[in-house]
Amino acid sequence: MATRFNYALPLTRHLVRSAARRLRPGGLAATLPQPDGDNPFVIVTGTGRSGTSAVARVLHESGLSLGETFDPPSEQNRTGFYEDTEMRAVNFAIVSALGLSDIRRAARWPWRSATVAVAEPYAERMQALATSGVRGWKDPMFCVTLEAWLPHLPQRPQVVVCLRSSEAFLHSVTQIYGLVERAYVERLWERELRRLLEVIDDYGLDATCIEYDELVLSPEAAVERLGAFVGRPLDASYIDAELRHHAYAVPERHAAIYERVRRLGGAAARPPSRATRPSQTEIDEYLLRVRELDQRVAAAFSAWAAATGAPGLSEQDIAGTEEPSAAYVAATGEVQTTLGALPAPAGFAAYHEAVRSEVNNHRLVAQVTLQAAQGGRPPIDVRRAFEACLAPPARAAAEASRSAAYERALRETGYEEPRARAPGV
Numbered sequence: 001m002a003t004r005f006n007y008a009l010p011l012t013r014h015l016v017r018s019a020a021r022r023l024r025p026g027g028l029a030a031t032l033p034q035p036d037g038d039n040p041f042v043i044v045t046g047t048g049r050s051g052t053s054a055v056a057r058v059l060h061e062s063g064l065s066l067g068e069t070f071d072p073p074s075e076q077n078r079t080g081f082y083e084d085t086e087m088r089a090v091n092f093a094i095v096s097a098l099g100l101s102d103i104r105r106a107a108r109w110p111w112r113s114a115t116v117a118v119a120e121p122y123a124e125r126m127q128a129l130a131t132s133g134v135r136g137w138k139d140p141m142f143c144v145t146l147e148a149w150l151p152h153l154p155q156r157p158q159v160v161v162c163l164r165s166s167e168a169f170l171h172s173v174t175q176i177y178g179l180v181e182r183a184y185v186e187r188l189w190e191r192e193l194r195r196l197l198e199v200i201d202d203y204g205l206d207a208t209c210i211e212y213d214e215l216v217l218s219p220e221a222a223v224e225r226l227g228a229f230v231g232r233p234l235d236a237s238y239i240d241a242e243l244r245h246h247a248y249a250v251p252e253r254h255a256a257i258y259e260r261v262r263r264l265g266g267a268a269a270r271p272p273s274r275a276t277r278p279s280q281t282e283i284d285e286y287l288l289r290v291r292e293l294d295q296r297v298a299a300a301f302s303a304w305a306a307a308t309g310a311p312g313l314s315e316q317d318i319a320g321t322e323e324p325s326a327a328y329v330a331a332t333g334e335v336q337t338t339l340g341a342l343p344a345p346a347g348f349a350a351y352h353e354a355v356r357s358e359v360n361n362h363r364l365v366a367q368v369t370l371q372a373a374q375g376g377r378p379p380i381d382v383r384r385a386f387e388a389c390l391a392p393p394a395r396a397a398a399e400a401s402r403s404a405a406y407e408r409a410l411r412e413t414g415y416e417e418p419r420a421r422a423p424g425v
């Protein structure tokens with residue numbers, strides 16, 4: 001990871017230059033070439049899994065070149081990522097030097113000046129890529145690196161910010177990595193968007209927002225707005241009709257930053273929502289669904305424990321458990337997906353998060369066991385994961401947290417229990 005001391009000289013140089021530019025008439029915005037309205041340069045970015053690939057595909061296939069060499073489609077993205085490989089390599093080098101390449105590891109959030117300083121060694125390469133004939137790029141990493149690229153672009157870029165709830169972002173991360181620290185992932189989601197907004201504001205960039213929900217549910221309308229923004233007709237048929245959609249609510253703690261991004265490009269403000277006390281029936285149905293998911297996880301855990309000898313978990317037991325471990329991964333992954341899309345009644349947000357945390361613990365143990373059974377990691381990692389997440393003391397602590405959240409929800413909503421409480425996972 002690059003430290004501010006490693007880059008003390010370029011960092012200081014950037015701070016001095018930036019201060020001088022801010023004092024000029026027009027501020028930082030005056031340092032960039034004017035845009036070409038007939039031939040725009042477009043940057044597509046946004047936090048991961050927010051629809052950036054879908055938007056980039058529409059732009060590129062409609063005639064606005066976002067590069068020549070892209071990675072092939074994969075299981076995560078069957079229509080392709082539409083990220084220019086050379087540009088992405090530079091971005092990855094920058095974020096790696098900043099300590100942000102692995103989302104599972106907490107890192108000091110970099111100053112903007114540090115980002116620009118770290119990028120200095122790549123200046124010639126960035127200049128060459130920006131003047132190679134492309135008309136823009138797509139990369140979620142631009143949330144962090146955009147400012148470093150601005151001096152090298154042929155003109156002031158137009159920025160398309162793709163937006164999706166932090167809950168969807170968290171779900172995508174847990175699907176890939178298993179257990180992650182929720183607070184860290186949410187903080188990363190918010191910091192990336194705040195950094196992007198700062199750069200857009202300071203440089204006076206023309207920007208608009210495309211919400212993932214609109215892109216999936218009303219693709220023609222979303223693509224029409226996008227076409228108006230870039231000044232050319234676009235083909236909405238390039239939006240994959242089978243894009244997955246789950247209605248992830250925006251948590252209240254992230255509502256303000258979500259709304260700021262959503263209003264880029266002049267979208268009308270939404271009236272503030274007024275939470276109403278949920279009905280007895282609404283809570284009944286929600287708790288019944290949670291109980292069903294609890295039972296699915298419990299059944300998968302029991303089958304896995306019988307196959308592995310948990311809590312014994314000897315190396316020999318783990319070696320032959322690829323099939324039950326894969327089933328455990330599949331079951332917990334499906335429950336993660338369902339919980340991510342299941343709206344919690346007003347007052348039950350903390351309880352819902354406690355439920356999800358328990359399922360995430362199961363998913364981590366399942367994932368680690370499968371990797372060990374396949375020879376991808378040492379069996380001792382399974383025991384460590386089990387002791388941290390599912391051994392009796394860990395489960396007791398998780399159940400106590402869930403029970404406390406449940407009691408708070410009862411007090412807040414006045415809910416009267418017609419039946420026994422939802423058991424812990």
